[in-house]
Each structure stands twice: as C-alpha cells, then as structure tokens.
Amino acid sequence: MLGLEKKDFRLLLIVIGLTMFAPFILNPFPEGSEMAQFNAGYPDLMQRFVIFGIFAIGFNILFGLTGYLSFGHAAFLGAGSYGAVWMFKLLSMNVLPAIAISVVIAGLFSLIIGFISLRRSGIYFSILTLAFAQMSFALAYSVLTPITGGETGLQLALDDPRIFGVSQTATGNIPVPALFGLEMRSSFEWEVGAWLFTFNTGYYLAAAFMIFAFYMSIRIFRSPFGMMLRAIKSNQTRMSYTGLNARPYTLAAFVISGMYAGLAGGLMASMDPLAGAERMQWTASGEVVLMTILGGAGTLIGPVLGAGMIKYFENIFSKINETILHTWFSFLPDGLEDIVVAMIYPFIGKGWHLTLGIVFMLVVIFLPGGLVQGGQKVAGLFSRKKPEDAKPNATEPAE
Amino acid sequence: MDQFILQILNGLDKGSAYALIALGLTLIFGTLGVVNFAHGALFMLGAFVAVTVSNLLTLSHKVVDNTRTDFLGNPLQVDVPYLYDLFGQTTGDAIIDWAVPISIVIAIPIMVSIGFIMERGLIKHFYKRPHADQILVTFGLAIVIQEIVKYFYGANPIPTPAPEAFVGSFDFGVILGFDPNAIIYPYWRLVYFFFSIIIIGAVFAFLQFTTFGMVVRAGMADRETVGILGIDIDKRFTIMFGIAAAVAGLAGVMYAPINSPNYHMGMDFLVLSFVVVVVGGMGSLPGAVAAGFLLGILESFASMSQVIDILPGINQIIIYLVAIIILLTRPRGLMGRKGVMEE
C-alpha cells in the first residue's frame, strides 16, 4: 500500500497512530497529581518531539545509509530557521512560504557544503562539515549580527515591512505565525475527569510533516537509490571498480538530509518565530548524532525514538527541583527523606546532564543497536522469533 | 615587525597547549584505534588536580577573631591553614605558593591510574566496535566526568595562580634591539612552552629509543603480527593509554595558572584538539605536533587588529578555515597515512 511493503506499511500506521494520539499518550497522569511532573503532553514539547524527529530522520538518511558522519548538520537547521523568520518579517505570517523557503535555503546551503566536504571521507569528512558549521555559528553570532540578530537571535519586530499582512495587529502586537488564519499556537483543551489533554494546531501541522518525512524516508530506504547508498557504506572501493561514481549518490543523500534539517528549522521558526545562532553550534550538531545513535542508526524508527528521549530529558528532568523531590518523599520519616532526596538530587534539576551522560553510556554499552535493539530484545522475550529475523537490516550497526 | 615577532611567540605558546592535547589524542588513536571524546575531560581533570592540591594545602581550621566581624556582624572566623601550624607562616605560604608545580608530581600517578581505569574498565570493550559507538560512549563519559567535577567544584572558574616567582613578563624587545615593552612575554607562559617541548620530546624519545616504544610502534603499524610474535601488545597499549592520559593531565595542570580552571574547559578544547589532530593527519604524532603549532601561530596572527580591520570576523573562523584549506589540498592532513579513518 502506498508503494510500501506490508511490514513497512504497518510501521507507518503505527507512527501515524502514535503521533495522532500523542496528546493522550504523553499525558498519562492526571493533572495535579504528583506524577504530573512527568507529563510531556504540552504543545511546546510535543512540537519539539516531532520537529527533532524530522531532523533525526533526515540525518539518518545520510548517516544510517551511507555511513558518512556529518558533524555539521545543525548549520542547515539554523540556516532554515533564519530563512523562515526572514519570510515572516518580509513576506507574510503564513507558515507555508516560510517552510518552503527554509527547505530551499537549507538545500542550497547543503549542496555547497556537501559538494566540498564529500571530496573527503571518514573522519576527514566529519571535520570538514564540523568546520563549516562552526564557521557559520561563529559568524552568525558576531559579524553577521545585522542579518542574524547575533546573540539575541533573529526575531520579529513591530515595524517589519510585511508585504502581505499587517505589521501589527489591531491591539498593537506582533501577529503570530498561522496557516491561512489558523494560528500555530492555538490549542483545544479537553478535560476528561482529572485529565487534561491539549490539542495544538502547530503540533498537528508539524506531525503531518513528520509523517510525510517518515514516509519519504521509508521510500528512500527501500528504493534502488537507497540500495546504492548502502553499497557505498559497505564498500566504496568495490563500487568504484564496477564503474560507478559514488559521489553523485552521496551528494544527493547529503542534500536530501540537509533539506530535512531545513524543514525542521522552518517548522521550529513557525512554532516559535525566533532563530538563535546556538542552533548551529557543534553541540547542536552533536545532539542529532547522539539522537540517531541512541535510537539506532540505520533503522527507520530509531532516530525518532532517540530524538524523543533526549528532548524528554532536557525538558522534563531539568525542571524537577529540590522542593518537588521533598514533596514526593514527604511520606518518609524526616531524616530518611533528606537522605533519599540528597541521593537523587544530583541526578535531576541542574544535574540532568549527568543523567543524560549515564544513559548514553549505558545504552551504547549494553545496546549497541540503540533503543530499537532494546525494543527488539524485549519483544524477543515474548515471541520465539529471534530479533535478528524480525528486522534483517535494523541491527546493522553504523560505521 | 615587533608585532610580528610577538605574535609568533604567542602562537608558539598557544600551539604548545594544542600540541600537547593533540599528542595524547593521537597516541590513543594511533595505538588503540579509539576515538576518545573524553580526552578534553582528562585535560580538565589535570587542571583540577592542581585545584585540589592547592585546596588541600590550604586546608584550614577556624580561629575566631573578635576584633573583626563577618558580613552578618558576627565575630569573624579566620581560616588558618594547618600548614601554618606545621611549618610556620612563612614556610607555609611558600609551600602554598608553589601549589601548581607540586601538583605536577602528584598529577602523574593520578592521571596514569585514571587512564588505566578508563582503558581497562571501559575503552577495552570498544576496540572492535564502530567509531560512532566509541564517540558516543566516550562523549557520555566526558559529560559524566565534567558533571561530577561541577558537582564538587561549582561552575565558576577557580583561580589557581602560578608561584610568585613567575609573575611578570620577560622583555625580549630589549634584547632584540626594540623599544622596551615592545615584545614582552609572561614568565609562566614561557615555562609552559618549554615544559611542553620537554614532554613532547620525552614522548618521542620514549617511542623511538626504548624497546617498549619499538614494540608499541610495531603494534601501531601491524597489531596482529606483533601479537603472533607472542608479545602481549594489549598490556603495552594499556600503558600507552595511561601515558596519554598523563600527557593530557600535565597539560591541564600547567594550564591552570594561565586560565582559571572551570568544569567545561575540556569541552572548550575538545573540538579544537580534534581539528588539530585531523589537520595533522590521523595517527601521526609529528603531524599532531606540527599542526598544533601551526594553528596556534595562525590564530595569533588572525587576532591582530591590523588583520581584523581588513577581514572582520577572521579571528572567529581562522582555525576552521585553515582546516578546510589543508584538508582540501592534502587529503590526509599534513602527515596522515593512507587508509586510516577514511571509511
């Protein structure tokens, strides 16, 4: 169906189901309960899940298939968001042209960088992409301030010369990004007993894009083109002996994944019209690498899981503070309560980085195939079938 | 002209830090084939050995001084280091003043043991794993190490001054016939430069002229054959990891007086040291050293205001620009070998 094999189609359906019902799935705990701290079903985080999902899916097309490890992918995301915000400033607050231009800009940017960087392979390629991205970040933060807003980021102002649409709303505020009048930040809230579910317009737009991006990635993985990319990964030398030039294929993969990053950047700007230079820093590029490897490089669903996990840590764990811990353990006797809190405290709140570092290490030590392999192991406990048979190319580690 | 000489001096000094870190990184890569993202963390740990030593030396007990008050108006509690009790105030102060040089002696065994533990406990299991896995696990380790340091020492930089004797600058200008103050250079930075030259020289001599070094070099070239000859190459490689950790740590100890150490100084150097190693050529020790000095000098030139006036922002990107140009003109960096880390 839709040009997919039965298995892939089932996976696509699962992804569609998960994204559509995410407001329920991510909000399992009733509002006001102690556990509500762990609810992730609010618009900002849901948007981030799918947007970084797109970013990681795109990165995986390059890294998972060809094995080329780019350390500068954040530059394309950043370039895309700058493009989108400039569209808001100059053209209109409609998100579609903004997203379109961000994909185009990121595509062109990645074409140039890819053309140069792909002259080298292995770690030399990684360092070239890293160097380009760091240069973009450094310049965007400093000398390019008139174009990028520098430290404070590029944002909308009350006197933007917008061609279609007004500079300010009737109440004297900056208009917000919208899809033909449907504002990205608007939400429906639904109370069910003690539960509260939020359905956000921006989230569903981003989710629709992610499902499309996921579908395209399945098609690429299963296409002759994808086959060719895998051939490059397994043995480029042998491939060139057969008279094939690998460069056009890798460049195409690079540009496609750059456009995915641009799409993610455009969506980020549409959800929250601000583009900061930190989006291009090497740590941001490193983050998408970690997301992909953590989830399972070369697998279809892995990068999305990895993205979700890292963003969940960043947004949920960092918000737990000492007071909340004390509330949780208030049932314990006083002395014991303090000891328990003191033991947990270094790992949450300001210590969320520590927890993240430990998780990285544990996953990569015990689950070389990432979270997907973990899932398969669990699944393997329940079915007789060996996980390796279930998904032949899923566990293939990336080089 | 005097500006030019000054920036070359500067570049050599900056470069010696880059070269030291890159040297350790290349040692680990060249011997064990492991991409170690935790190398910056080892550099940072070295600096914090210096911090810890000076904390230990100033370990104090409180004496209440009723003539003075603290910020809340209570009688002031003055910290009196135990060293004062042991040696008297003058000798005590002198020992505290020399905390950083003392740390060098202490840092060597500590860093070598940390290296051993890291290699035996973690890295060993990753020799046959893909480089991406090595990067992820060592990056995770780097985060864990730096967060632990942050937990105990806070996020602010901690001043760790050089001994009083090294404060001030040496005036090269006068010797070379320029005006006074034209070419001055701080004593401690000169010490750093000569220190790193000695360390680099010692590592090379060790690899070149000892049997141990010969075996390691052979192992770097062809691990399997050396193994077949009945030599326990793994053990030697573990020792090499310890040495590399010690080199990074010593670079950190000596760096502490130059910039007050903070918990993320390792991450600040990580990307840079990788660029240096790759520009030098993966697996090449002379390449790493040469690239370190080269990038240090170019960075210094790019920061001259005469240069920035012509090319605004060049000081922001010089390192990366040079890396790109070198990698495009020399496919494997300055002295890289064919086939290393290219797939």
Next chain:
Amino acid sequence: MSKSNFSRRGVLKTGMVASAGLALPQYLRADGHTGFTNAPGDSEVILGFNVPQTGPYADEGADELRAYELAVEHLNGGGDGGMMSTFSSQALDGTGILGREVKYVTGDTQTKSDAARASARSMIEKDGAVMITGGSSSGVAVAVQALCQEAGIIFMAGLTHSNDTTGKDKRANGFRHFFNSYMSGAALAPVLEAAYGNNRKAYHLTADYNWGYTTQEAVQSSTEAMGWETVNTVLTPLTQTDFSSYIAPVLNSGADVLVLNHYGGNMVNSLTNAVQFGLREAQANGQNFEIVVPLYSRLMAKGAGANVKGIFGSTNWHWSLQDAGSQAFVRSFGTKYGFPPSQAAHTCYVQTLLYADAVTRAGSFNPCAVGEALEDFEFDGLGNGPTLYRGEDHQCFKDVLVVKGKENPENEFDLLEIVEVTPAAQVTYPADHPQFAGGALGTCNPGA
C-alpha cells in the same frame, strides 16, 4: 462548560473539580472570562523561575534561584520578611499575593535562547505560570521577553545588562530592574576621570556580540566626552579562552588604559591574562597603566582571584551597602544560606517583590493591570535608594555603584569595595537616546 472553568488550572491542581466524564472541547485562548493567560485560581499562584542551571553561568543561576526561594518564603509570610519591611510600598502583608499562596516552578535556560524559550513555554503551557523571571544574559532575556509578550505573560528580567533589553528589543510585557551599559559608562566616566585624569588613551577589547557592542559604545562615548582618546577597539570571539594574542600588543599600542568589555568566563580569562602580562605594573605615556572592567560581578571577580585588586568597574548592587534595605536582605539571605547574596540574587529578589507588590496594588494578575501599576512607579527601600520604573521603556532608574577590587580583602566575599554611589540623575537618559534607538514598546498583551 461548568463554572469551574474559571481559572481552571489552579482549580484542577487543588483537586476541587470533580466534573467527571467528558467536558466539551475548549479553546485555550477563549480563557475569555478572565481576560488573560493563566489566570491563577483562588488558592495559589504559580511563578516561573527560569535561570541557567547548566553551563558557565550555573553558579550565578543557582544564586538567583536561592533569592527566588527566599522571596517566595517572604511573600508567603515565612522567614524574617527581608526587604518587605523596608520597602516603601507596604502593600504586601505576607499572605502570598492577593491572598493566594505563592508556588513556583523552575527551569534551565542553559544560557541559550532556544532552551530558555522552551523552558519558559513549558512553564506557561504546562505549569500555568502567570509570570516568568530570571536569566543571566541579555540574549536569553531578550528572547524570553519576546516570548512572554506573545503569550501574554509578564516578564521580570533577571541579570541583563545590554542596552537592547530596554532599547531596541523592549517589549510592553517586559520589565528590567538591573542597570545597563549606558549607565555603566555614565557612572564610570567621572570616577575614572578623578582617578586617572582626562589625558588618557584607551584600548578596548570587546566581546563580539550584542552586549559587548552596547557596552563598548557606552563606555567609549562617555570617556571620550571627558577627553579620553580611544586608540583601538578589537572584537574578541565569545568562545575565546586564551586572550594572550589580544593582550600582547596592548602595551606597545600607545594606550595607557585597557577596557575589558567582557563578562563571565571571558572577563575572568582576559583579566587574568592581562595581569599575567604585567599590565598592572606597567608604565605607558609616563603614567601608570590601568585596566577597567565596565561590568563587575562578585561571583566572577572570585574566579579572577587576586587579579581584580585595584581595578575599577560598575555593579548594580553590593552586599556591603549600609542602607536598611540592603542590610535586611543580606541578613535574611546570609542567615539562610551562610554567605552574602550576589547582585544577580539581589535583582531577582527585588523583581519578585516588585511584581507581587504591583499585582497587589493593581488588585489583579492581569498583565496589563500589573504593567500599569509598575509603569512610572517610584519606590525606595530595596537597596538602591529612590528608584523609578520608567513607563516609557520599562527600565529602572536608580543609583549605580562604582566599585574597585579590594586590595586587602578581609574574607572570601570581601572582594569589591564601593568607590562611589553615582546618583540616579547622573545616569538617567532620555528614552529616545541614540544608544537605545529603534524598536518600540508596543502595547501590553494579556494573551486572551
């Protein structure tokens, strides 16, 4: 739609709603009956404290968080009340804000505008915070301020020193108590003239981003106005750690004063490097060579150690001030935590009190009503002398402290000594001053 929808979140949290079954879908922005975003319930109000908890400013963020916790304690009637008793407006009575108990949520800005906005959005969307405050850099302050404007939330800026926060990037929903680059320049210039004379040649090293630009501009224009000459200005990358190559040429450049427009780690390193090069003992043009650090922070001065001795700078507040407000604050902070508060802690504490007071005087949490109560509000007793919250740009005008690194510190907190308290009139500027040009306040946004 039952009546309980009025201030739904607060009500849900206290668990009084038992409207079982399916309620009708509700449009968030039609929170219309209250007229503004996240209207608090009858029993409690939630404030969002968004501070750097990871990254280089984590210690400053931790100190801000301590101040917030103290402020919440005092607002709820706990502790010794701190500056509430010295505050000229006596509207607050220790029963929370408008009779509601103050609760708070915390988040990590990571000193990145993206992360700060994500954290602020989660406070608004998930926790129902009605006010966001905090931050330790201008980039973050400007980004979060714009977000709060859009969402219809009041933003009380923490430590942000760039002119832009209340200049070209000002917003109607954002308020700043901290001083700014212009004020630093205006306060420093006369003191520098008195100490070093008016025949000086300055060399500026400036952090290459917005805050650096505005600080350099401010210091340069105010020192040039009193006769100093600017020999050279060099921009240094934010990520720079070793400043030797920027400092080495200074001594031979004909300059006799070095101005370091750096903050945080940059400032610690550049100052340490400058002292290493012997600039403090050097002679140039027949005068002693001097170093100036326009924005001082005690936490950062600690990182530079003995290098700060004798070096001039400006600061928003210092614990050694002798007025009743400062004394009360230092006492309650010092008693609770065992060390004196930083200027970041002070501004955050004051901002929280000012917000609570404005709400009380306005009788409403509606951002527009709160904004109106803060605009052109004159107060005293919060540590900086008589202060005006100017309505035109939402900037506080108050005395600025010129400080100097102390030669013989008595204890580990005693690093700076106050040289002069520059009166507010001397640092006041017209709202249309060229250094603050561009941008407009706009109108307040209640969000509904």
